[in-house]
Amino acid sequence: MRIAFASGKGGTGKTTIAVNLAWFLAYEGQRVQYLDCDVEEPNGHIFLKPAIERQERASVMVPIIDQKRCTSCAKCGEVCQFSAIVNLPSNTLLIPPMCHGCGLCTLVCPTKAITEGTREIGLIETGKTADAIPFVHGVLNIGEPMAIPLIEQVKARGAASHTQIIDAPPGTSCPVVKTIRDSDLVVMVTEPTPFGLHDLKMAVSVASNLGVPVGIVVNRENGAFEPLERYLETRSLPVLARFPEDREIARSYSEGLLICEALPTYREKFKALADGIGEILKEHGESKGWQISANL
Amino acid sequence: MADFSELVIISGKGGTGKTSLVACLASLFKSRVVADCDVDAANLNLILNGNVVEKKDFVGGKKAVIKSDLCTVCGKCLEVCRFGAISQDFVVDRVACEGCGACHVFCPTSAIDFSPRRCGECYTCTTADGQPLVFAELLPGEENSGKLVTMVRTEARKQAETKNIPLIVIDGPPGIGCPVIASVTGTSHAVIVTEPTGSGIHDLKRILQLTAHFGINAGVVVNKSDINTTHTSSVKALCEKEGRAMFFGGIPFEPKVSEAQRKGITILDYAPTSEASTAIRNIYKRIKKNMEES
Numbered sequence: 001m002r003i004a005f006a007s008g009k010g011g012t013g014k015t016t017i018a019v020n021l022a023w024f025l026a027y028e029g030q031r032v033q034y035l036d037c038d039v040e041e042p043n044g045h046i047f048l049k050p051a052i053e054r055q056e057r058a059s060v061m062v063p064i065i066d067q068k069r070c071t072s073c074a075k076c077g078e079v080c081q082f083s084a085i086v087n088l089p090s091n092t093l094l095i096p097p098m099c100h101g102c103g104l105c106t107l108v109c110p111t112k113a114i115t116e117g118t119r120e121i122g123l124i125e126t127g128k129t130a131d132a133i134p135f136v137h138g139v140l141n142i143g144e145p146m147a148i149p150l151i152e153q154v155k156a157r158g159a160a161s162h163t164q165i166i167d168a169p170p171g172t173s174c175p176v177v178k179t180i181r182d183s184d185l186v187v188m189v190t191e192p193t194p195f196g197l198h199d200l201k202m203a204v205s206v207a208s209n210l211g212v213p214v215g216i217v218v219n220r221e222n223g224a225f226e227p228l229e230r231y232l233e234t235r236s237l238p239v240l241a242r243f244p245e246d247r248e249i250a251r252s253y254s255e256g257l258l259i260c261e262a263l264p265t266y267r268e269k270f271k272a273l274a275d276g277i278g279e280i281l282k283e284h285g286e287s288k289g290w291q292i293s294a295n296l
Numbered sequence: 297m298a299d300f301s302e303l304v305i306i307s308g309k310g311g312t313g314k315t316s317l318v319a320c321l322a323s324l325f326k327s328r329v330v331a332d333c334d335v336d337a338a339n340l341n342l343i344l345n346g347n348v349v350e351k352k353d354f355v356g357g358k359k360a361v362i363k364s365d366l367c368t369v370c371g372k373c374l375e376v377c378r379f380g381a382i383s384q385d386f387v388v389d390r391v392a393c394e395g396c397g398a399c400h401v402f403c404p405t406s407a408i409d410f411s412p413r414r415c416g417e418c419y420t421c422t423t424a425d426g427q428p429l430v431f432a433e434l435l436p437g438e439e440n441s442g443k444l445v446t447m448v449r450t451e452a453r454k455q456a457e458t459k460n461i462p463l464i465v466i467d468g469p470p471g472i473g474c475p476v477i478a479s480v481t482g483t484s485h486a487v488i489v490t491e492p493t494g495s496g497i498h499d500l501k502r503i504l505q506l507t508a509h510f511g512i513n514a515g516v517v518v519n520k521s522d523i524n525t526t527h528t529s530s531v532k533a534l535c536e537k538e539g540r541a542m543f544f545g546g547i548p549f550e551p552k553v554s555e556a557q558r559k560g561i562t563i564l565d566y567a568p569t570s571e572a573s574t575a576i577r578n579i580y581k582r583i584k585k586n587m588e589e590s
């Protein structure tokens with residue numbers, strides 16, 4: 001089971017909701033694993049505070065060009081779709097950050113001047129929280145544009161035996177698509193502002209293009225924002241929970257605390273969220289392994 | 297050498313109020329082109345309300361499509377595709393396809409179509425004060441937002457050149473990856489908007505490393521600075537320690553800011569005498585001075 005948390009707009013509270021739901025599900029006895037796929041700015045660990053047990057370097061394939069064998073035929077540069085190869089009259093250069101590691105240049109080189117090696121793009125850390133929630137996150141290297149292979153490698157560490165809570169990157173482009181494409185449900189966390197609504201619409205169409213069911217969390221509410229309510233209604237999008245604009249939440253967030261621990265009255269809300277998720281999963285015939293006990 | 301400078305506003309962490317600050321700076325720097333490079337979430341025009349004067353298609357990377365009538369199911373494409381994008385019954389999964397073209401190059405019967413697609417649109421507008429704004433919209437779920445950022449910047453530069461405008465203000469995307477790198481490369485000055493929270497500081501450190509990596513003169517603004525003054529002080533300390541970063545100041549938390557946001561106008565227009573507005577005008581002066589001096 002994979003439940004992804006996305007938002008379109010950044011800073012809507014997607015990580016806050018994800019870490020607290022993970023904590024809540026574990027508290028209710030579900031087997032949960034937390035996967036932080038927001039590899040450019042991973043923040044889940046600030047709240048879940050896992051003890052890191054293992055660090056691995058994440059890498060991608062990269063061509064190695066043997067200048068002695070290269071005859072400057074320029075075939076490799078011709079086929080490379082990512083402008084990663086610059087063919088000069090007397091030698092052939094690779095621009096590593098542009099390379100997608102597809103291996104095509106190696107395959108087409110007539111003199112076998114290109115072999116392959118690996119290039120490090122980031123770090124993957126695995127561990128456990130104090131509540132024994134298995135935790136995985138990816139940390140992209142500074143200056144590294146290739147986030148997607150790192151996201152895929154974090155996802156590959158998802159355990160089928162657990163409910164995977166996946167924190168997706170913000171936005172609506174490729175990294176989000178690759179993160180949520182095989183999720184059973186995506187929870188979109190939005191805020192009731194014109195920006196929030198604009199970006200929510202984009203994010204919802206990403207999910208519906210992928211055929212992934214969507215549930216909504218409205219965060220930092222402070223009176224109804226009509227345009228958002230109208231949109232949710234016309235699209236029949238289920239609202240799973242609403243969180244008020246609350247200085248106490250902002251404070252516990254700023255200190256890196258879990259709402260469920262610092263402000264236990266909010267557990268009720270996470271229970272409603274968990275139940276709402278269960279219902280959508282049931283509708284889609286995916287509820288296996290999703291059990292929330294009736295009482296807190 | 298270009299006779300305009302480029303100032304990029306970035307944040308690392310999303311939702312720190314970057315776009316709202318850009319809208320304010322856009323009105324304070326009277327003569328400027330604004331480039332909204334947050335192409336995943338192009339929100340600036342929701343405040344600046346520009347009139348679109350030109351629209352261009354953004355043509356992104358190619359994707360493979362197997363023409364089943366020509367396919368002899370030889371399996372060569374399956375062998376060369378590294379991204380698991382081709383199914384056992386020879387259909388390309390559009391989402392998994394990286395667009396490398398290996399299958400297209402090796403297909404013996406030329407059964408694989410590999411052509412560029414329209415992935416979004418780029419708009420040039422004129423805002424109420426007669427200045428240009430360039431923004432783009434990526435079709436939902438498309439890739440290559442880095443390339444689209446480059447397109448927005450190219451269009452913005454054309455505006456600056458033809459209209460003799462000395463400054464381009466760039467609203468950059470959150471994060472530190474591909475579209476951010478495309479937004480900051482070649483700029484001289486960066487303003488980083490953060491918030492006084494554990495996550496804000498964590499992400500600030502990473503983005504400061506990025507600006508240092510690209511040799512960009514960076515300065516920091518703390519939004520909602522009075523929410524956690526301890527964290528705000530550590531941001532200041534961090535700026536001093538990093539050496540390369542200036543501290544441009546804090547903007548106090550004020551409910552008026554979110555009221556203005558809901559109305560889709562800047563705080564400077566909504567509550568010009570508020571503390572937040574005063575703080576923003578002071579920040580603007582420091583940014584301007586810093587740009588003139590270095």
Ligand code: SF4
Pocket residue numbers: 062063079080081082083084085094098099100101102103104105106396
């Ligand atoms: S591996 Fe692919 S992306 Fe990298 S240089 Fe070779 S052809 Fe280009």
Ligand code: SF4
Pocket residue numbers: 359360376377378379380381382388392393394395396397398399400
């Ligand atoms: S273009 Fe590359 S990634 Fe796409 S299906 Fe062909 S070989 Fe696979």
